[in-house]
Amino acid sequence: MLLNDIIDILSSTSGSLTDALLKTKVLLHKIGRKDLVTWVNNELKGYPDDNVPDYRIVSTEVHGQLTSIAWQVRNYLLPIQHLTPNQQKSLTRYPMTSSLQIIEESVKHYREKGGGMVRNLPTEATAAFQKAMQAGVTVISAWCELNMQSVENILAEVRSRLLDFVLELRDVVGTEADEAQLEQKTASVDAGKLFNTAIYGSGNTVVLGSHSTQTVTITNAKGDIEALVSVLAKAGIPDDELSKLRVVIAEDEQNGLTPVVSEGKTGRWFVKLLGRAVNKTVDVSVDLVSSVVAKTLADYSGAP
Numbered sequence: 001m002l003l004n005d006i007i008d009i010l011s012s013t014s015g016s017l018t019d020a021l022l023k024t025k026v027l028l029h030k031i032g033r034k035d036l037v038t039w040v041n042n043e044l045k046g047y048p049d050d051n052v053p054d055y056r057i058v059s060t061e062v063h064g065q066l067t068s069i070a071w072q073v074r075n076y077l078l079p080i081q082h083l084t085p086n087q088q089k090s091l092t093r094y095p096m097t098s099s100l101q102i103i104e105e106s107v108k109h110y111r112e113k114g115g116g117m118v119r120n121l122p123t124e125a126t127a128a129f130q131k132a133m134q135a136g137v138t139v140i141s142a143w144c145e146l147n148m149q150s151v152e153n154i155l156a157e158v159r160s161r162l163l164d165f166v167l168e169l170r171d172v173v174g175t176e177a178d179e180a181q182l183e184q185k186t187a188s189v190d191a192g193k194l195f196n197t198a199i200y201g202s203g204n205t206v207v208l209g210s211h212s213t214q215t216v217t218i219t220n221a222k223g224d225i226e227a228l229v230s231v232l233a234k235a236g237i238p239d240d241e242l243s244k245l246r247v248v249i250a251e252d253e254q255n256g257l258t259p260v261v262s263e264g265k266t267g268r269w270f271v272k273l274l275g276r277a278v279n280k281t282v283d284v285s286v287d288l289v290s291s292v293v294a295k296t297l298a299d300y301s302g303a304p
Contacts, residue, residue, distance in 0.1 A: 002027050003170045005199060006217060007024055010163040017158055018044065031186040035294035036195050038274060043158060046099040048268055053200070055157035056096040059120065060144040064129060067138050067275025078131045078142060087128070091144060094119055096154060102295045110148050115149060119144040166199035200278055200286045202275075225249065228300045235292045236284050241273055258301045261294045270294070 006023045006159040009015035016193035025040045027127070042048075062080055066073045080088050096103070106117055126139040133139060172189045228249075229242050237245075252258070270293065276282040277289045 002030065003166055003173065006166045007163065007170065009190040010159050010166070015022040017104060017155060017162075020162060021100065024166070027166075028241050031191060033186075033195070035261065035298070036269060038221055039199055040293075041262070042271065043100045045274075046097075046102070047097040048271055050095040050096060050097065051272055051279060053096045053278050058094045058096050058150040058154075058234065059092045060092055061147070062091050062121075062129070062142060063145050064126070064142040066137055067134070067140055069290075074226070076131045078139070080129075080130050083128060086141075094144060095144060096146075096151065100158060103151060103176050107148070110151075116217075117146040119146065142284045159201050163196050168194045168198060186255060196286050208297060222300060222302050224300070228296060231296050232293060235275075235288060235291065235296075238282060241269075241282070244269055259297060259298055260301055271296070 002023060006020050006027065009023070010017075020079050021044050022041050025044075028034060028036050028040065033298040034044055063075055064078045066076050080091055083091070098106075110116055121142045121144065123141070129139045129142055135238040152204070169186065169189075169191065172194075174185060175281045225246065229246065232242060232245070233239075245266070246271045249259040252264040252266050255264075257266075261267055261270040270289075273293065274286065274289045277284050277286045
């Protein structure tokens with residue numbers, strides 16, 4: 001069974017997370033929850049911007065190459081205490097947007113041959129560190145070295161969270177269920193709530209269905225932008241995001257694209273909104289975004 005295959009991969013420390021995610025994508029399609037594949041796609045392809053889950057925030061140290069008349073140092077830990085708090089934060093916290101395959105390969109290389117990952121800083125950034133140097137010392141270049149333990153932790157978090165979801169799902173469908181029974185058996189449970197609780201750690205769920213703590217009624221909004229916006233406004237999506245949504249839907253439709261959460265400018269808008277919900281920079285839950293917003297957009301576009 002597909003669920004067992006995913007569990008077997010995730011239960012083995014040598015199992016490929018990329019393979020497990022690809023199979024999870026197939027699983028979500030089989031159980032009729034294509035609206036949940038955004039996280040899977042982001043982990044497979046990489047995140048489109050810096051709105052990443054907390055477990056992808058990696059700690060970093062600033063290093064540089066120094067020179068003077070008498071000596072040269074190729075790798076020096078640069079002081080940053082003279083910088084503003086925001087500047088220090090941007091230099092010591094790095095949102096890891098790379099695909100999981102790149103992260104897996106980088107960690108494997110680190111384990112076998114040493115070395116690590118770096119984030120190169122622009123040449124003009126050296127001026128900020130030059131202020132803390134003694135007279136006659138020049139900062140030639142600067143970069144941020146990623147904490148490889150933090151990078152490895154991304155793999156552990158993805159493995160653990162995904163395993164929690166598939167184990168919970170298998171408890172629902174049973175160990176003997178075949179592929180044909182998956183959709184039927186998962187229909188009796190709020191798979192979206194299981195997924196979001198396991199992946200995002202969200203307990204205060206606001207989703208559709210009988211297990212919801214709040215019910216949001218999705219009316220027939222097919223092709224009706226006003227009905228779409230009205231539903232999302234009642235669900236709590238802020239006005240600034242709804243204004244952006246109007247624009248991206250119009251641009252996608254003008255370019256012959258269907259406004260859905262998986263592609264085009266509408267898809268990128270959805271991913272950014274989901275990222276804001278994860279990082280709590282917008283007052284809506286992850287569950288509401290992944291369920292209500294995704295379903296309402298599907299209703300509007302007539303997507304299955």
